[in-house]
Amino acid sequence: MYFKSVIIVSSVLVSLVACDSKERVKAPEQGKQVAAPQESMSSNHKIHVEEVIVAKSYTYLRVTEGSKEYWIATAKQPIEVGMTLYFDEGLEMKEFASKELNKTFDSIWFVGQMKGIPKTMAKNSDATSPYGGKKNAADSGISIDKLAGGVTVQDLFASPASYEGKMVSIKGKVTKFNANIMGRNWVHLQDGTQSGENYDLTITTKEIVKLGDVVVFNGKVTLNKDFGAGYKYSVILEEARIATEG
Secondary structure: OHHHHHHHHHHHHHHHHOOOOOOOOOOOOOOOOOOOOOOOOOOOEEEEEEEEEEOOOEEEEEEEEOOEEEEEEEEOOOOOOOOEEEEOOOEEEEEEEEOOOOEEEEEEEEOOOOEOOOHHHOOOOOOEOOOOOEOOOOOOOOOOOOOOOOEOHHHHHHOHHHOOOOEEEEEEEEEEEEEEEOOEEEEEEEOOOOEOOEOOEEEEEOOOOOOOOEEEEEEEEEEEEEOOOOOEEEEEEEEEEEEOOO
């Protein structure tokens, strides 16, 4: 079991370090030993994100787990302060020097895969977003006339395959907006329509909008988009731009 864990976490470290030759693990000083790998836990490690530093190679996280506080380095992922995340194996490094941050961590854990929900509960769905919030509740006060030549939230979720890879236009109300996460802005849009339990469309864009704005977006429909950290979208509108009606 120990050697199996060593192999797993060692491969995690190799894959992370290989991301950028400029960011390398500093050899431990004489007399200092790399800590043994963390044992796998059936219930996963549940952490709360207290601080995020996004660098070229890694995303660095200062986290708390119960009464413990420590640092994690993981592949660049859309993570924000306040999120609750889960992981299995990790490898601890002592005296890790990050040239990019000009900082030496007394101790840091290299983790290959972070999830927004525990493995035992994972159901890749649209229930979570890259910025940690649950999908917005349906706003019964929203009623947007369908854009001429456009689509609705209901259209996209009722027959997603017919729109995959296509450019579409949709008009709706901004119910949530978060800027500059993984090089893009994130918009939640509702138009008062729905298909089953799906009434909220996630959009990635470079545009800036405000909560409550009624806007028209034109973008590409992508299906089953996985951003990592457990955040997977069955339908998402990407590289969207604000358009005018007519």
